[in-house]
Every structure is written in structure tokens, then in C-alpha cells.
Amino acid sequence: MKILVTGSNGLLGQKLVALLRQQREVELVATSRGANKLATVYPEVRFVTLDTTHREQVLQMISQERPTHLIHTAAMTHADECELNQAECWRQNVEAVAHLVAACGQQQVHLLHLSTDFVFSGNQGPLAEDAVPEPVNFYGHSKLAAEQLVRACQAPWTILRTVLVYGTAHNYGRTNIVTWVRDSLRAGNPVRVVNDQLRTPTLAEDLAMGCWLAARHNATGIYHLGGPELYTPYQIALAVAAHFNLDTSLISPVDASTFTQPARRPLRTGFIIEKAQRELGYQPHTLAEGIALLASQTA
Ligand SMILES: NC(=O)C1=CN([C@@H]2O[C@H](COP(=O)(O)OP(=O)(O)OC[C@H]3O[C@@H](n4cnc5c(N)ncnc54)[C@H](OP(=O)(O)O)[C@@H]3O)[C@@H](O)[C@H]2O)C=CC1
Numbered sequence: 001m002k003i004l005v006t007g008s009n010g011l012l013g014q015k016l017v018a019l020l021r022q023q024r025e026v027e028l029v030a031t032s033r034g035a036n037k038l039a040t041v042y043p044e045v046r047f048v049t050l051d052t053t054h055r056e057q058v059l060q061m062i063s064q065e066r067p068t069h070l071i072h073t074a075a076m077t078h079a080d081e082c083e084l085n086q087a088e089c090w091r092q093n094v095e096a097v098a099h100l101v102a103a104c105g106q107q108q109v110h111l112l113h114l115s116t117d118f119v120f121s122g123n124q125g126p127l128a129e130d131a132v133p134e135p136v137n138f139y140g141h142s143k144l145a146a147e148q149l150v151r152a153c154q155a156p157w158t159i160l161r162t163v164l165v166y167g168t169a170h171n172y173g174r175t176n177i178v179t180w181v182r183d184s185l186r187a188g189n190p191v192r193v194v195n196d197q198l199r200t201p202t203l204a205e206d207l208a209m210g211c212w213l214a215a216r217h218n219a220t221g222i223y224h225l226g227g228p229e230l231y232t233p234y235q236i237a238l239a240v241a242a243h244f245n246l247d248t249s250l251i252s253p254v255d256a257s258t259f260t261q262p263a264r265r266p267l268r269t270g271f272i273i274e275k276a277q278r279e280l281g282y283q284p285h286t287l288a289e290g291i292a293l294l295a296s297q298t299a
């Protein structure tokens, strides 16, 4: 197998590089825009710069590299930024996917595309793969439009939806619920955390494993890859505090309605992961196990 990963500097991208470099049957090509953040960590991994919004670059790279599989993680992932800059969000999350779909169709490359629980309305959760999408923010709209393009790909395709991913990565400027709560509490800062949203938080390593399992099985169609447990963000924050022995009195539960963010968030999501468990052998860690793994990677 020859696997090309887009967005290799991102959270999932970095975990995929770490996992795939260990697979003897895989020839790996890591790609991202900008300099390779893993250059000194995994100097043996081949890295090529690829901005997925450049159609010619995408078509040329896929026809030169001729991977058997392409795992597309690159995206504009901040929901509020997407809401405020919709043209850029569409370019990154939809037009780029159109280029990849064209290139993979031409070269018969199996396209594995990352999507999100934000394609759903949040009226009911947890959700199985056949639930009907109805996004409530622009990021969700863009990711659903991308899914529709992927479904029309003239090569084998897989849509891997995930939810509230947490983990650490090298030289990575973004936060996620676990690192954000840990760092705020360590600094003695109070946090207000919503207690009426539902999510199945996903360890980044588990998501990478789910992507690899899907590629290895040549699985096609839609799969939900989340964590195994349903929590409110407030419950997640309490679990983080418990693990790091931090002051829970700094955490206040609040209703999502008290937040005024540019992008609306779906209230109840989370995923039913039985299909991935049954068909791919996907076995994600519990939240407590995931936080412990993250803690072992950082000071
Ligand atoms: N994180 C989450 O909670 C969830 C994520 N997802 C989906 O999973 C996927 C992976 O997410 P995650 O790893 O967390 O995201 P990150 O934001 O950590 O990483 C995305 C990476 O994509 C890169 N990128 C963005 N645009 C381009 C481009 N045009 N060309 C090349 N690279 C680009 C970014 O580069 P740069 O570093 O330069 O910005 C960044 O390194 C995404 O598709 C996301 O929509 C779905 C549900 C939940």
C-alpha cells in the first residue's frame, strides 16, 4: 500500500504519520502546506509540500505519486473562523475536496475523507451512519458539501466522521477540550463548561487507528469513529481535573445557550460506533485511558 496523507502537520495528521510509519506494508507520503513539523521527529518519513486548494498541484502530485490510498485530513477546522470567513472555509473544505475527488477518480486512488458530527443538527444523539445530516453552522455545511462530492468520486471512497478529538502534537498551536481545561486549571483560571451538549470525545490516536483500519480493510462507505463513551463537556472537564489532580471548584457548569459564539454548535451529537467496531475491529480507549495516554506524552 502507498498512502498519501494530507494535513500531516495537524493533530490527526501527526498521529497518522506516527502510526503509518510503523506499518511495514505501507509506503508513506506525508503532505501539508508549510514546513514539515515532524521533520526532526521522523526524519525518515518522506514529506512533500501540498496545498490542497491548488488544483494543479493536487492533480500533478497524485499522478506523480500514484498512491493506492489518500487520507484527507486537511481542513479549516475552527467552526467560528469558518462562520466568519465563509469564502475561505468553502475554498479549504469544499473546493479542495473537489480537486482531490477529481485526482483520485482519474488515478483510481481510494479516497478516505475525514468528516464531522457537525454535519448533524444536534436534535438527537448519539448518531449512527444512516442518520440524516442537517448542519446548523457553516463549517458543518462545508463538510456536508464535501461529503457529497466524495460520494460521487469515480474511485473507491470512505467517509470517516469523528467528534471532539483530543490529543497532543508537536509544535501545535491549537488546543482541544482536554489540553485547554488542563492548562486553565493549572494556571488557576476558572472555566465555564457546557453541561447540556453531548459528545463522544475521541482520542486522536484512536482516530488515526480507525483511519488505518479502514484503509487496510479497503472499507468503503460511511463510518463513525468516535470515543466509546457519551459525556457532556462539563463531565469531560471533571475527568481532566481528576486525572491531573486539579481544583474542580474552578469548573462551573453552564448551558450552551449562555455562550455567544459566531457559529452555533449542535446540542446532542456523539456517535454509535458499532459498525466500525464490527467491520473494522475499531476499539477506542475510554476517556480515562485517553487522558492518561495524553498525560504520559506531556509534562
Ligand atoms: N478536531 C476535531 O475535533 C475534529 C476534526 N474533524 C475533522 O478531522 C480532520 C482533521 O482534524 P484535525 O487534525 O483536528 O485538524 P487540525 O486543524 O489539527 O489540522 C488540519 C491541518 O490541515 C492543514 N491544512 C489546512 N488547509 C490546508 C491546505 N489547503 N492544504 C494543506 N494543508 C492544509 C492545516 O495546516 P496549518 O497547520 O498550516 O494550519 C493543519 O495542519 C478535519 O478534516 C476535521 O474537519 C472532525 C470532527 C472533529
Ligand SMILES: Cc1cn([C@H]2C[C@H](O)[C@@H](COP(=O)(O)OP(=O)(O)O[C@H]3O[C@@H](C)C(=O)[C@@H](O)[C@H]3O)O2)c(=O)[nH]c1=O
Residues within 6 Å of the ligand: 077, 078, 079, 080, 116, 117, 118, 162, 163, 164, 165, 176, 177, 192, 193, 194, 197, 199, 233, 234, 265
Ligand atoms: C471554548 C469553550 C468550549 N466549551 C465546550 C463546548 C464544546 O463542546 C467543547 C469544545 O469547544 P471548541 O469550541 O473547542 O470546539 P467545537 O467547535 O465545539 O468542537 C468541534 O470541532 C470541530 C472541528 C468538529 O468537527 C466537531 O466535532 C467538534 O469537536 O468545549 C466550553 O464548555 N466552554 C468554553 O469556554
